[in-house]
Amino acid sequence: MSQWFNICKSEDLAPNSGICAQFESQQVAIFFCQRNQDLYAVSNFDPIAQANVISRGIIGSTQGETYVASPLYKQRFNLKTGVCLDLPEHVLKTYAVRIEAEHVQLQSIG
Amino acid sequence: MNKQRIVVVGNGMVGHKFIDTLITDESVDYEIITFSEESRLAYDRVQLSGFFSGKTADDLALTDATYYQENGINFVLNDKVVTLDTKNNQVVTNSGRIEPYDKLVLATGSFPFVPPIAGNDKEHCHVYRTIDDLEDITASGKSSKVGVVVGGGLLGLEAANALVNLGLETHVVEFAPRLMAVQLDDGGGQLLRRKIEALGVQVHTEKATTEIVDGENCRYRMNFADGSFLETDTIVFSAGIRPQDELARQFDLKIGERGGIAINDQCQTNVENVYAIGECALWDNKIFGLVAPGYQMAKVAAAHIKGESLTFTGADMSTKLKLLGIDVASIGEVHGQTPGAQSYTYHDEIEQVYKRLIVSEDGTKIVGAVLVGNAEAYGTLLQLLLNDMTLPENPAVLILPSTGDEQAAGFGVEALPETATICSCFDVSKGDLTSAVAAGCCTMGDLKEQTKASTGCGGCSALTKQVLDSELASLGFEVNNDLCEHFAYSRQELTDIIRVKKITSFDQLLENYGSGLGCEICKPTAGSILASYWNEYVLEDNHIELQDSNDLYLGNIQKNGTYSVVPRIAGGEITPDKLIVLGEVAKEFDLYTKITGGQRIDLFGAQLHELPVIWQQLIDAGFETGHAYGKSLRTVKSCVGNTWCRFGVDDSMTLALNLENRYKGLRSPHKIKFAVSGCTRECAEAQSKDIGLISTENGWNMYVCGNGGMRPRHGDLFASGLDEQTLIKYIDRFLMFYVRTADRLQRTSVWMENMEGGLDYLREVVIEDKLNLADELEQEMENNIENYQCEWKTTLQNPEKLKRFKHFINSDDTDNQLAFELEREQRIPAQQTIKVVELTA
Ligand code: SRM
Ligand SMILES: Cc1cc2nc3c(=O)[nH]c(=O)nc-3n(C[C@H](O)[C@H](O)[C@H](O)COP(=O)(O)OP(=O)(O)OC[C@H]3O[C@@H](n4cnc5c(N)ncnc54)[C@H](O)[C@@H]3O)c2cc1C
Ligand code: SF4
Ligand code: FES
Numbered sequence: 001m002s003q004w005f006n007i008c009k010s011e012d013l014a015p016n017s018g019i020c021a022q023f024e025s026q027q028v029a030i031f032f033c034q035r036n037q038d039l040y041a042v043s044n045f046d047p048i049a050q051a052n053v054i055s056r057g058i059i060g061s062t063q064g065e066t067y068v069a070s071p072l073y074k075q076r077f078n079l080k081t082g083v084c085l086d087l088p089e090h091v092l093k094t095y096a097v098r099i100e101a102e103h104v105q106l107q108s109i110g
Numbered sequence: 111m112n113k114q115r116i117v118v119v120g121n122g123m124v125g126h127k128f129i130d131t132l133i134t135d136e137s138v139d140y141e142i143i144t145f146s147e148e149s150r151l152a153y154d155r156v157q158l159s160g161f162f163s164g165k166t167a168d169d170l171a172l173t174d175a176t177y178y179q180e181n182g183i184n185f186v187l188n189d190k191v192v193t194l195d196t197k198n199n200q201v202v203t204n205s206g207r208i209e210p211y212d213k214l215v216l217a218t219g220s221f222p223f224v225p226p227i228a229g230n231d232k233e234h235c236h237v238y239r240t241i242d243d244l245e246d247i248t249a250s251g252k253s254s255k256v257g258v259v260v261g262g263g264l265l266g267l268e269a270a271n272a273l274v275n276l277g278l279e280t281h282v283v284e285f286a287p288r289l290m291a292v293q294l295d296d297g298g299g300q301l302l303r304r305k306i307e308a309l310g311v312q313v314h315t316e317k318a319t320t321e322i323v324d325g326e327n328c329r330y331r332m333n334f335a336d337g338s339f340l341e342t343d344t345i346v347f348s349a350g351i352r353p354q355d356e357l358a359r360q361f362d363l364k365i366g367e368r369g370g371i372a373i374n375d376q377c378q379t380n381v382e383n384v385y386a387i388g389e390c391a392l393w394d395n396k397i398f399g400l401v402a403p404g405y406q407m408a409k410v411a412a413a414h415i416k417g418e419s420l421t422f423t424g425a426d427m428s429t430k431l432k433l434l435g436i437d438v439a440s441i442g443e444v445h446g447q448t449p450g451a452q453s454y455t456y457h458d459e460i461e462q463v464y465k466r467l468i469v470s471e472d473g474t475k476i477v478g479a480v481l482v483g484n485a486e487a488y489g490t491l492l493q494l495l496l497n498d499m500t501l502p503e504n505p506a507v508l509i510l511p512s513t514g515d516e517q518a519a520g521f522g523v524e525a526l527p528e529t530a531t532i533c534s535c536f537d538v539s540k541g542d543l544t545s546a547v548a549a550g551c552c553t554m555g556d557l558k559e560q561t562k563a564s565t566g567c568g569g570c571s572a573l574t575k576q577v578l579d580s581e582l583a584s585l586g587f588e589v590n591n592d593l594c595e596h597f598a599y600s601r602q603e604l605t606d607i608i609r610v611k612k613i614t615s616f617d618q619l620l621e622n623y624g625s626g627l628g629c630e631i632c633k634p635t636a637g638s639i640l641a642s643y644w645n646e647y648v649l650e651d652n653h654i655e656l657q658d659s660n661d662l663y664l665g666n667i668q669k670n671g672t673y674s675v676v677p678r679i680a681g682g683e684i685t686p687d688k689l690i691v692l693g694e695v696a697k698e699f700d701l702y703t704k705i706t707g708g709q710r711i712d713l714f715g716a717q718l719h720e721l722p723v724i725w726q727q728l729i730d731a732g733f734e735t736g737h738a739y740g741k742s743l744r745t746v747k748s749c750v751g752n753t754w755c756r757f758g759v760d761d762s763m764t765l766a767l768n769l770e771n772r773y774k775g776l777r778s779p780h781k782i783k784f785a786v787s788g789c790t791r792e793c794a795e796a797q798s799k800d801i802g803l804i805s806t807e808n809g810w811n812m813y814v815c816g817n818g819g820m821r822p823r824h825g826d827l828f829a830s831g832l833d834e835q836t837l838i839k840y841i842d843r844f845l846m847f848y849v850r851t852a853d854r855l856q857r858t859s860v861w862m863e864n865m866e867g868g869l870d871y872l873r874e875v876v877i878e879d880k881l882n883l884a885d886e887l888e889q890e891m892e893n894n895i896e897n898y899q900c901e902w903k904t905t906l907q908n909p910e911k912l913k914r915f916k917h918f919i920n921s922d923d924t925d926n927q928l929a930f931e932l933e934r935e936q937r938i939p940a941q942q943t944i945k946v947v948e949l950t951a
Contacts, residue, residue: 008919014654022920030919047176051669052917058630060626060627060628061628089181
């Protein structure tokens with residue numbers, strides 16, 4: 001059975017933008033979209049710019065899908081699936097994330 | 111069933127195109143492995159010479175290891191295929207690897223021909239084909255003064271350009287009586303020679319080199335058959351290419367009399383399951399030394415393997431290029447081999463332009479053309495040829511200088527059939543372009559991204575733009591000004607809404623006037639408008655999500671995710687004490703330090719957690735943020751003016767300082783730059799700024815809407831002989847009117863050019879107050895100035911805000927993947943290296 005781990009307090013989340021967490025020696029970008037109360041977690045590494053910056057991108061939506069635009073070259077990644085809308089051959093790893101007792105939690109993959 | 115195994119020998123432009131064609135077809139799944147003799151995956155050989163104007167191997171790369179890995183393509187670099195065993199369907203490489211195949215694709219390209227001259231293997235003798243060759247030439251150039259290119263063809267002249275760029279005294283030695291003998295006629299070749307010589311390159315025609323021996327004044331001496339000689343330190347051979355058909359020769363593949371692996375219309379060789387594509391292939395007894403036909407072959411071979419039908423039907427060899435800055439083009443057949451052909455020649459010895467148009471016997475069709483010095487007609491002429499179109503009544507107009515009347519030539523892109531190939535590098539037809547426009551591409555950028563047109567050699571860019579414009583016009587295009595899918599308003603309309611309805615947050619705006627969640631376009635735009643009107647702190651909680659990373663962290667993000675630190679140094683004036691502080695801070699945090707083009711100092715490479723510490727030290731020393739990250743006032747460039755300069759008329763230094771302090775922090779549609787010069791010698795380059803001021807005996811002259819950057823524009827004289835008070839009034843009104851009415855990311859230059867009435871209208875609004883807005887605009891500017899705050903100071907006083915300046919929310923660790931290296935004693939981001947992947951056999 002896979003386990004959930006506390007990452008930070010839910011009040012540490014930045015409404016409608018992202019934060020970066022260290023989790024199982026990975027960098028994970030966590031986004032809280034206040035307008036639809038959704039929480040997303042994806043890899044913080046931008047495969048196109050080759051830098052750990054995804055958590056600093058702007059959240060947006062297109063045709064009802066929520067995405068984050070990388071701050072470096074603005075490619076957009078679907079926050080649910082991790083797939084890049086502009087260059088679909090690039091995909092961000094996604095993580096299971098939830099809020100439990102005022103804590104943001106990520107699920108271990110192992 | 112096992113996947114089919116495809117082995118691709120050679121990972122050059124065409125080999126890669128073949129692989130990419132298969133990757134992008136999701137309906138097929140093959141096991142693909144490619145071998146390259148070179149140390150890199152495919153790169154853009156066509157742009158190879160760009161290496162000398164600053165392009166790096168990474169810039170030239172057509173693909174990378176990650177892309178291949180993600181698509182399951184195996185690749186081996188630095189390993190040449192040396193044996194072809196078509197009986198057992200396998201190949202063997204230099205390192206002894208044996209690789210079986212179901213299909214074998216030879217894409218081995220060609221190699222430079224080096225004439226058999228004694229001494230041609232000396233250390234500083236080079237060829238011009240690969241990045242490695244260019245690195246060798248560069249190294250050689252460092253210890254040389256004189257360079258010779260052997261061969262005056264197309265590539266030879268490119269190589270000559272490279273030697274010029276390396277600062278060498280450059281010579282071209284050609285065996286034939288003229289340059290570019292294949293593509294040009296006599297007249298064209300002669301003019302080209304004259305132009306090249308005018309650039310300082312010495313051309314020696316009808317010279318056959320017999321030997322290369324040690325020189326007296328230079329490293330080598332080249333002896334020619336006619337008894338003359340030339341001394342040089344380095345030599346580049348560019349005497350033609352030969353198909354790389356070594357493998358085919360040694361084993362049982364059919365090759366042509368003068369080389370080249372023979373293929374049929376499906377790119378198959380005479381041996382089953384073996385294909386050849388690109389420059390190594392011989393079709394209909396022809397080798398194609400260009401990339402476009404190679405790409406076509408790659409598609410044909412891929413289609414055949416997939417069981418689809420596509421045939422290779424030959425290719426046009428017309429070319430257009432810029433050699434040493436000279437436009438040269440050759441179209442069709444130019445050597446008089448078409449019976450009965452006649453020609454028109456236009457030769458302007460003053461402007462040095464040569465154009466020759468060769469037409470069919472009956473004068474209705476184009477046979478060929480040569481253009482030197484001005485190749486604007488290339489696109490039109492090529493289309494006439496490729497589409498077998500009938501010439502206009504008086505064909506001479508096609509090569510006569512334009513009289514300003516667009517229709518004079520009797521030819522517009524509208525006349526082209528949909529099937530006409532516009533971009534031959536990427537095989538994009540007019541139909542492809544028109545359907546992309548119909549599907550929503552309305553800028554060159556969109557169109558390039560969507561169709562790849564004009565992203566290769568660039569030769570088709572003018573024509574592509576014409577198709578775009580004519581399509582937009584014929585669609586009766588009303589340019590859609592909607593900001594994005596979330597707001598059906600232009601920036602100006604949103605500005606009015608925000609101002610009139612006194613909207614202070616994005617939530618309010620989205621709820622009442624928009625839809626969806628917003629995006630990276632409307633959010634920063636709204637952020638900028640809100641800041642222009644209410645000038646609240648940009649990191650207020652409800653504004654945070656609106657800020658681009660630059661505004662969010664109050665620094666410019668750099669390629670590796672670190673930030674730059676740019677304190678304001680108003681007017682470029684700085685005390686020694688402050689300079690020392692900058693030096694100390696940069697040293698403590700190991701920041702790369704550079705004087706910017708805006709007369710201030712930029713410190714690069716700060717990590718998130720370092721930013722607040724750095725800024726605290728700077729603010730303690732009396733610095734403020736320089737807003738280099740914002741769409742706002744950047745710098746007011748100055749000259750010392752009459753405080754020091756013997757010609758200075760007025761105190762440009764004090765005015766520059768006052769203006770920078772007055773408008774600092776003003777958020778605007780795009781960045782704004784000023785400059786102030788103390789006299790008409792204009793040392794501050796004020797006429798290239800959004801607002802430029804020049805002192806004269808009669809007062810200040812005010813220039814507006816100048817611009818450097820991508821499309822430079824000189825400012826227009828807006829008003830002259832102004833005193834300081836009037837000047838400031840005008841600037842207040844001008845800037846606020848710009849902030850209110852310009853589009854997102856529209857500099858003042860483009861804003862004014864798109865304004866109905868242009869400069870005159872602007873004068874009416876700002877000087878004559880035609881709209882009765884002047885007071886309101888001045889008042890808005892006043893509010894802005896009153897509410898100014900140094901965003902870094904505010905941030906440092908707010909511990910809550912500082913929480914954002916940490917790489918991880920749950921750890922004090924920092925980004926462990928950041929890597930740096932040293933260059934000229936300073937720290938820069940480590941340059942990435944391509945990883946070689948080990949294969950599982
Ligand atoms: C640092 C500097 C180059 C340098 O090493 O000297 C620079 C660096 C950048 N310039 Fe610049 N520009 C710098 C002077 C200029 C100048 C020269 C000048 O100001 O006199 C120009 C031409 C003048 C002009 O703007 O009209 C200039 C024209 C541009 C442009 C093109 C603007 C245009 O309208 O075409 C861009 C792109 C943009 O803004 O969209 C740009 C954008 C950029 C950005 C912000 C690109 C980016 O998004 O990362 C660079 C980041 C700055 C950083 O990380 O701190 N930079 N840039 C100069 C900083 C000046 C300063 O102190 O603030
Ligand atoms: C300076 C320069 C400028 C040019 N400008 C233009 C231009 O403006 N327009 C234009 O259309 N064309 C231009 N060309 C020509 C264009 O680059 C070629 O047509 C194109 O690169 C051919 O592609 P290719 O894949 O057939 O061959 P290449 O790109 O040469 O690729 C062949 C690859 O196979 C490798 N190889 C060979 N044998 C083996 C083996 N046995 N085992 C493993 N690997 C092997 C080679 O090392 C090489 O990497 C230019 C060329 C040069 C050098
Ligand atoms: S513009 Fe040049 S000459 Fe004139 S005051 Fe400035 S520095 Fe002196
Ligand atoms: S023809 Fe070369 S880019 Fe279009």
